[in-house]
Amino acid sequence: EIVLTQSPGTLSLSPGDRATLSCRASPSITTSFLAWYQQKPGQAPRLLFYGASSRATGIPDRFSASESATDFTLTISRLEPEDFAVYYCQQYDDLPRTFGQGTKLEIK
């Protein structure tokens, strides 16, 4: 089973700040089969990115995603009040499909 570890667990920032969220897979994912989701309290998750860096429909361009040899990264360039939420990564490189434990982005 591929275990996704997200860091940090909680990120405390202010509106206008830049947020950088990380997701590391073990064992490594050799494809780009990784997605990112945003979940607000009381709501279902919302797809942000798939294929590691392809933005889903309707996602603002202040959100970006990338991958390196070892990590996947979600970046929010300038935080808006509505961006404070929990973010999950999810791999679909292999079964079982697994999610990271989430990063909570909270207002500082």
Added chain:
Amino acid sequence: QVQLVESGGGLVKPGGSLRLSCEASGFRFSADYMSWIRQVPGKGLEWVSYIGGSSLSKYYADSVKGRFTISRDNAKNLLFLQMDDLRAEDTAVYYCAREASFGVADSWGLGTLVSVSS
């Protein structure tokens, strides 16, 4: 636009059964894989099951294999999850999700809460 509406959740005793339904609209239902994903309140996400458009391809997480059965009715745009021999650890919000791209849940329902308790 894509709409997914789950129903059928509720309180059930250990060992009991429930059947979840998901009514889909706004897309060509028969063309897409569909999934059930669950979330223990306040906790993380678990991909429970998926089914291909023609029902030939199915997957179950080890935690539910042999107890849950996924099915679909393409004529009525309905997805189902039959849950038998329910356990306390099955308590969660169950989401219906569309996979417009295989492996990616691009649209989600609001979820239905399943509580297993004596």
